[in-house]
Amino acid sequence: MKKYITLLMIVLLAVAGFIAYDKAAKILPFYEQLTQPHVGTEVDLQRVEQKDAHYVGSAKCKECHKKNYEHWSHSQHPKMIQDIKKDPSVVVADFLKLPADADFKLEDAVYTVGSKFKQRFMMRKDRDGKEDYILGNYQWNVQTQKWQHFKPWKYWYKGAYPHDNHALPTSRACDGCHFTGFMSREKRVETGISCEACHGPASEHVKEPKSKVYLASLSDPVRQNEVCLQCHMRNRDIRLRDHNLSTIAGDARDYPFGYEAGKSLAKYKLVAPFKGVETKEFYANGMGKKNRTQGNEFVHSMMGKHGITCINCHSPHTLEPTAQHNTGNKLCMKCHTFGSPIGPHQGSLEAHTHHKANSKGSLCVECHMPKVGRHTGKSPLTVRTHLFGFVTPDETLKYNMPKETNACFACHNTANNKRSMKTLQSDLEKWGMVSWDKR
Numbered sequence: 342m343k344k345y346i347t348l349l350m351i352v353l354l355a356v357a358g359f360i361a362y363d364k365a366a367k368i369l370p371f372y373e374q375l376t377q378p379h380v381g382t383e384v385d386l387q388r389v390e391q392k393d394a395h396y397v398g399s400a401k402c403k404e405c406h407k408k409n410y411e412h413w414s415h416s417q418h419p420k421m422i423q424d425i426k427k428d429p430s431v432v433v434a435d436f437l438k439l440p441a442d443a444d445f446k447l448e449d450a451v452y453t454v455g456s457k458f459k460q461r462f463m464m465r466k467d468r469d470g471k472e473d474y475i476l477g478n479y480q481w482n483v484q485t486q487k488w489q490h491f492k493p494w495k496y497w498y499k500g501a502y503p504h505d506n507h508a509l510p511t512s513r514a515c516d517g518c519h520f521t522g523f524m525s526r527e528k529r530v531e532t533g534i535s536c537e538a539c540h541g542p543a544s545e546h547v548k549e550p551k552s553k554v555y556l557a558s559l560s561d562p563v564r565q566n567e568v569c570l571q572c573h574m575r576n577r578d579i580r581l582r583d584h585n586l587s588t589i590a591g592d593a594r595d596y597p598f599g600y601e602a603g604k605s606l607a608k609y610k611l612v613a614p615f616k617g618v619e620t621k622e623f624y625a626n627g628m629g630k631k632n633r634t635q636g637n638e639f640v641h642s643m644m645g646k647h648g649i650t651c652i653n654c655h656s657p658h659t660l661e662p663t664a665q666h667n668t669g670n671k672l673c674m675k676c677h678t679f680g681s682p683i684g685p686h687q688g689s690l691e692a693h694t695h696h697k698a699n700s701k702g703s704l705c706v707e708c709h710m711p712k713v714g715r716h717t718g719k720s721p722l723t724v725r726t727h728l729f730g731f732v733t734p735d736e737t738l739k740y741n742m743p744k745e746t747n748a749c750f751a752c753h754n755t756a757n758n759k760r761s762m763k764t765l766q767s768d769l770e771k772w773g774m775v776s777w778d779k780r
């Protein structure tokens with residue numbers, strides 16, 4: 342009899358072990374990434390082979406990397422800045438409706454800035470004998486299909502520039518992130534975000550492919566993210582570390598001037614301050630009020646802290662997933678399993694979400710990436726948070742966030758599916774899902 346019990350115990354242990362392994366199995370391929378040693382934020386990782394290289398532009402890369410080029414060319418990255426003379430159809434704004442007090446006409450505009458959420462216009466206005474641009478005083482809101490006032494000096498270093506959009510040069514406020522080559526060399530080598538923005542200037546590689554270029558995925562997670570964070574983050578000019586704004590008046594930069602892929606990003610900028618209280622850019626729980634806060638949020642998220650990276654989810658060339666091309670729960674389930682150590686803790690989708698499996702209320706992003714930010718003050722909520730986690734209705738109110746930013750409320754605010762913040766909070770309490778993550 343004893344023999345049988347021992348045998349039974351062994352079998353049971355083996356089964357339990359197998360189940361535990363099975364539940365954790367999906368995250369195991371990422372084990373090396375999550376546990377690898379970090380080199381620190383100061384080390385220069387740019388390839389020595391490219392130290393004297395210059396920017397050559399994506400047309401050169403296309404010759405040998407057709408597939409990457411193809412993927413990239415259909416993404417939003419190359420479309421950030423577009424030349425109106427080359428292709429007038431890049432203008433999505435309706436100039437027939439442009440208000441009479443606009444300080445520009447379509448003929449004055451050289452480049453469009455953006456096209457998906459909002460479109461702004463760049464006019465040539467040189468500065469100290471160098472090619473430079475200014476922005477028109479109206480912007481087109483793609484979502485509302487209306488023109489609205491644009492006062493860039495209000496958002497970019499108020500106090501460092503005169504309160505006049507004709508006195509705010511895009512060379513200081515924008516161009517580092519929207520052209521390729523401007524960030525480090527002040528040359529508009531290519532419009533939009535192209536290959537060398539993430540792989541660094543690569544003229545030596547083009548001459549001799551054996552001469553390697555920077556490949557972010559070979560670096561540890563913190564350094565890997567830097568190629569994205571050079572742009573997808575709210576920043577401050579590095580000189581503000583030991584200068585005040587008035588001493589850099591007329592020159593303050595809103596991007597990490599001097600940075601090239603692989604270099605130490607920390608040496609080129611300060612991160613927009615967040616100290617747990619509400620600011621113009623963030624709510625008191627760290628969620629962004631505006632666009633371009635993905636980096637600020639993600640570095641504070643549990644996934645970011647534990648070594649998950651932007652390119653674990655986004656293809657660096659197609660950029661998918663996006664709002665238009667989203668693979669749904671499949672993306673999250675690449676690593677997560679129900680009942681697994683990294684969660685969700687419940688055994689099934691319905692047990693975790695308390696919504697039917699085929700309901701919108703069972704989509705991971707709807708609860709863990711609610712829309713909390715706006716592209717302009719008059720835009721609808723479109724910017725999904727990259728803090729992940731979950732914000733309860735009570736927390737939404739506590740942090741002074743609009744009700745509409747709460748995941749539950751956002752869906753339960755329609756006539757046939759209405760529930761108050763209070764009811765939603767008590768739903769969660771009934772489900773026993775408010776205990777976790779007390780930040």
Ligand code: HEC
Nearest residue numbers: 397401402404405536537540543546547550551553554556
């Ligand atoms: C003349 C052909 C050629 C051109 C032009 C070219 N490449 Fe390459 N590239 C190669 C070859 C071949 C490899 C593989 C080299 C190897 O594995 O040693 C490569 C590898 C790479 C890699 C991977 C590096 C790694 O460590 O695995 C990247 C990234 C890259 N190229 C980017 C670029 C970019 C950006 C451009 C344009 C500025 C470019 N290439 C232009 C031929 C080219």
Ligand code: HEC
Nearest residue numbers: 399402403406409410413418534535536539557558652657
């Ligand atoms: C937004 C940043 C970004 C841009 C823009 C970009 N890349 Fe990449 N690229 C990356 C990252 C990050 C990786 C590493 C992906 C991985 O290993 O999973 C990569 C990988 C590669 C590789 C090696 C792996 C592969 O897929 O073959 C090549 C070659 C390459 N890129 C070429 C290019 C070329 C050519 C362009 C422009 C047409 C370009 N990249 C634009 C970030 C970028």
Ligand code: HEC
Nearest residue numbers: 417420421455457518534538568569572651655657660663
């Ligand atoms: C040089 C600046 C720059 C770098 C580097 C950069 N981005 Fe972007 N990214 C932008 C800008 C600007 C846009 C908006 C483009 C537009 O709307 O035309 C954008 C858009 C995106 C989008 C939205 C695409 C869509 O279809 O709406 C994703 C996703 C994205 N980037 C991810 C990444 C990731 C991941 C990396 C790093 C591998 C990265 N970006 C590196 C500037 C950059």
Ligand code: HEC
Nearest residue numbers: 454455456457458459493514515518572573595596632633
């Ligand atoms: C530190 C880098 C950085 C700086 C500086 C910067 N941007 Fe951007 N911008 C981005 C990124 C990244 C995105 C896309 C991500 C997002 O919107 O959340 C973006 C998005 C945009 C969009 C929306 C694009 C679309 O297709 O709808 C517009 C318009 C825009 N920026 C204009 C400007 C202007 C004008 C300036 C200067 C006054 C500026 N930006 C400064 C990085 C930057």
Ligand code: HEC
Nearest residue numbers: 569573635636639649650651654662663664665667706725
């Ligand atoms: C855990 C997965 C995950 C990680 C990590 C992640 N993202 Fe995302 N991101 C998403 C998903 C999913 C969406 C699309 C949501 C939707 O359906 O609108 C998205 C949307 C975006 C968008 C807006 C796309 C659009 O259509 O407007 C940008 C920009 C972006 N991510 C940039 C980044 C950057 C930069 C990083 C790293 C700092 C990052 N993401 C890390 C999952 C991720």
Ligand code: HEC
Nearest residue numbers: 642643644647649653672673675676683705706709729730
């Ligand atoms: C590449 C693997 C990977 C992918 C893809 C991924 N996760 Fe995670 N996720 C993790 C890891 C690792 C943790 C950290 C678990 C821990 O240590 O507690 C985590 C933690 C979380 C947490 C809990 C901690 C917190 O506050 O952030 C949530 C919520 C979460 N993920 C949601 C998502 C969602 C939603 C998606 C899809 C958009 C997703 N994850 C995609 C690996 C991943």
Ligand code: HEC
Nearest residue numbers: 673677684685686694702703704705708731774775776777
């Ligand atoms: C209806 C909203 C909702 C949806 C949809 C949802 N979650 Fe959650 N999730 C929550 C809540 C609420 C918590 C916090 C639980 C608590 O406090 O006990 C949570 C917690 C988590 C955690 C932390 C660990 C845990 O189990 O508490 C992870 C990981 C997670 N969710 C992943 C996911 C993934 C992956 C998906 C998609 C398959 C998903 N969630 C869909 C509401 C949701």
Ligand code: HEC
Nearest residue numbers: 696697700701702707708748749752753758765766768769
């Ligand atoms: C993406 C949209 C969406 C989100 C986010 C969402 N729900 Fe729902 N909810 C629905 C839909 C649609 C239904 C209808 C039944 C179904 O599809 O399961 C529903 C049903 C419900 C019901 C059942 C109502 C009834 O009369 O039977 C409750 C309770 C509920 N949701 C609470 C919540 C709570 C609490 C949250 C936040 C954790 C939440 N929902 C998040 C869309 C959503």
